[in-house]
Amino acid sequence: xxxxxxxxxxxxxxxxxxxxxxxxxxxxxxxxxxxxxxxxxxxxxxxxxxxxxxxxxxxxxxxxxxxxxxxxxxxxxxxxxxxxxxxxxxxxxxxxxxxxxxxxxxxxxxxxxxxxxxxxxxxxxxxxxxxxxxxxxxxxxxxxxxxxxxxxxxxxxxxxxxxxxxxxxxxxxxxxxxxxxxxxxxxxxxxxxxxxxxxxxxxxxxxxxxxxxxxxxxxxxxxxxxxxxxxxxxxxxxxxxxxxxxxxxxxxxxxxxxxxxxxxxxxxxxxxxxxxxxxxxxxxxxxxxxxxxxxxxxxxxxxxxxxxxxxxxxxxxxxxxxxxxxxxxxxxxxxxxxxxxxxxxxxxxxxxxxxxxxxxxxxxxxxxxxxxxxxxxxxxxxxxxxxxxxxxxxxxxxxxxxxxxxxxxxxxxxxxxxxxxxxxxxxxxxxxxxxxxxxx
Numbered sequence: 001x002x003x004x005x006x007x008x009x010x011x012x013x014x015x016x017x018x019x020x021x022x023x024x025x026x027x028x029x030x031x032x033x034x035x036x037x038x039x040x041x042x043x044x045x046x047x048x049x050x051x052x053x054x055x056x057x058x059x060x061x062x063x064x065x066x067x068x069x070x071x072x073x074x075x076x077x078x079x080x081x082x083x084x085x086x087x088x089x090x091x092x093x094x095x096x097x098x099x100x101x102x103x104x105x106x107x108x109x110x111x112x113x114x115x116x117x118x119x120x121x122x123x124x125x126x127x128x129x130x131x132x133x134x135x136x137x138x139x140x141x142x143x144x145x146x147x148x149x150x151x152x153x154x155x156x157x158x159x160x161x162x163x164x165x166x167x168x169x170x171x172x173x174x175x176x177x178x179x180x181x182x183x184x185x186x187x188x189x190x191x192x193x194x195x196x197x198x199x200x201x202x203x204x205x206x207x208x209x210x211x212x213x214x215x216x217x218x219x220x221x222x223x224x225x226x227x228x229x230x231x232x233x234x235x236x237x238x239x240x241x242x243x244x245x246x247x248x249x250x251x252x253x254x255x256x257x258x259x260x261x262x263x264x265x266x267x268x269x270x271x272x273x274x275x276x277x278x279x280x281x282x283x284x285x286x287x288x289x290x291x292x293x294x295x296x297x298x299x300x301x302x303x304x305x306x307x308x309x310x311x312x313x314x315x316x317x318x319x320x321x322x323x324x325x326x327x328x329x330x331x332x333x334x335x336x337x338x339x340x341x342x343x344x345x346x347x348x349x350x351x352x353x354x355x356x357x358x359x360x361x362x363x364x365x366x367x368x369x370x371x372x373x374x375x376x377x378x379x380x381x382x383x384x385x386x387x388x389x390x391x392x393x394x395x396x397x398x399x400x401x402x403x404x405x406x407x408x409x410x411x412x413x414x415x416x417x418x419x420x421x422x423x424x425x426x427x428x429x430x431x432x433x434x435x436x437x438x439x440x
Contacts, residue, residue, distance in 0.1 A: 022155035023264070029159045030252070034319040036166040037173060039248030043235070044170030045177060046251035047114055050232035051105075052124045055094055057228040059129030061086045061217035063209075065351050067136040069277050078205040079213070080137050081198055085206075087129035095122035117171055120178050127182040134188035139270050143188075147270070150184030157183050219356035223363035227347075230367040234390060237374050249383075252323060253315075253330040268296065269345035276352045286411040289346060294419045296342045301423045307334040308430050328384060331434075332391045335427070339398035342419075349405050358408065362401045369397035 034042075060083035067079045098105070098118055106115045131150075138147050158180030165172030192198060234254075235247050272292065279285040307314075307330050315327025350359025373393030377386025399420075403413035 022151040025152075025155040025159060029163070031318050033162060033166075033173075034252065034323060036163070037169070039252070039322070041170040041173055041248065042251040043247030044114060045173040046235040046247050046254075048117070048120075048174050049177065050235045051114075051121055052128065053228050053232050054225065055090070055121065055125050056128045056132070057224040058221050059087045059090045059125055060084070060133055061090075062220040062224055063213060063216055064133045064136045065220060065348065066209075066213040066216055067133075068140045068273050069213075069352070074200060074205060075209055075212075076137070076140055077197055078201045078209045080133060080192065081201040082206045082209055083133045083136075084130065087126065087133060091122045091126040091129065094125055095119075098122065117174050120174065124178050124181060127185055131181070131185050131188065134185070134192065135270075137192060138188050139274050142274055144271065146187060150187050153183045153187075154180045156180075215354065215356040216351070219360040220351060223350070223356065223360035226360070226363035226367040230363075230370040233367075233370050233374060237378060249323070249326040250329055250387075252319065253326045253333055265296075265341045265344050268292070269348065272345050273348045273352075276348060280352050280409065285349075285352075285409050286406075289349075289406070289409070290411065290416060290419075293342060293346070293416055296345065297338075297419045297423055300338050300341045301426070304334045304338050304423075304427060305430055307331055308427060309434060325384070329387045332384075332387050335391045336394040336398075338423075338427075339395050339402075343398050343402045343405075346402075346405060349408060353408050355408050358404070362404055366394075366397045366401060369393040 063079055063083040063086060067076050067083070070076050070079070098121060102115070102118045106118070135147060138144075158176050160176075161179045162173055162176030165175055168175070234250055275288075276285060279288055311331035311334070312324050312327035315330065316324040319326070347359070350356055350362070370390060370393060373390035374386055377383075377389040380386075399417070402416060406413050406416045
């Protein structure tokens with residue numbers, strides 16, 4: 001049997017197939033959407049998604065991450081109820097906060113259009129937070145086909161609404177995104193609700209789980225917040241430093257290139273999480289992780305090489321000449337996404353090994369590196385220089401993150417670093433060819 005294992009590979013195939021299909025639909029819709037909407041409209045959507053993503057990461061206080069860990073089914077049920085209670089509380093608190101401080105937030109972001117749909121933010125947090133809770137319950141139950149169906153439906157609804165609402169400008173993109181994100185909640189939760197599984201949760205059980213897994217809100221919440229804040233940092237800072245049009249260029253580059261890589265990586269990470277606790281207890285996690293990681297590196301290498309070599313030409317051909325700069329940004333962002341794609345699926349290791357404090361520190365070093373990269377570039381007032389600095393800082397910080405993560409489970413960091421030697425030599429050579437030709 002291969003190091004991946006037949007069952008693991010099959011489950012990965014189910015989730016990755018669904019994630020790929022859902023993201024392919026969004027990519028195929030993008031050439032039409034870029035002609036219906038302006039870069040400024042995409043900038044508005046990007047800022048909305050950045051705000052939502054930052055709030056959602058703390059919605060369940062990260063208790064949802066623990067759902068897959070207990071051997072005892074009753075503990076897992078109590079964790080589901082506990083995480084859902086937290087989602088409701090955080091959504092209500094966000095609505096109150098935005099009612100009081102929403103105008104200040106709009107003023108900081110310099111995107112006045114966001115004020116007219118700020119009410120969608122707490123609603124989005126409630127739906128996405130609930131989806132996350134029951135997504136982890138489905139992962140525990142290994143219901144990967146059901147997860148796949150919800151992902152595809154989310155993309156279908158998003159595209160349909162965005163096509164239909166193009167006359168609403170940026171709001172059309174936002175309302176389409178909000179509708180799409182709400183799909184799938186009932187599909188993942190209906191068995192839990194219809195079979196009244198929640199009745200097996202008790203007050204004492206919930207309190208015990210809150211205490212037993214307290215490191216998740218204490219450390220994983222901050223680590224997750226740092227991770228999402230770092231990922232969503234570019235659109236927020238670009239909005240503050242530049243214009244919505246610049247944010248839109250970045251948003252398209254991320255939508256076409258970054259989002260699919262992220263969703264596929266999340267799919268692989270979900271299957272990995274369903275197996276990791278048992279493998280960790282049996283001391284077989286190190287070779288398993290090393291084998292999965294090597295395959296991820298070579299899986300992502302081909303699209304990265306294509307973007308580095310032809311990114312600007314592809315974007316100008318598919319989306320129009322006005323979007324060529326987005327292709328140039330995608331060329332450099334591919335370095336960031338390669339490291340994220342080959343590292344993020346294993347971030348649950350810190351939770352599995354119950355090293356949440358260390359995981360939190362590692363997430364903050366990622367955030368700090370991203371901040372430094374963007375601010376240095378933006379200080380010079382050059383969008384592309386900011387993208388280059390951001391990407392290089394990510395490569396370095398992700399390398400540190402992955403080596404520490406591998407060491408946590410007793411692996412040799414040099415072995416996992418060796419997986420990158422040939423890919424980065426090939427990428428470096430292609431960058432040299434691209435820019436050597438541009439100077440001649």
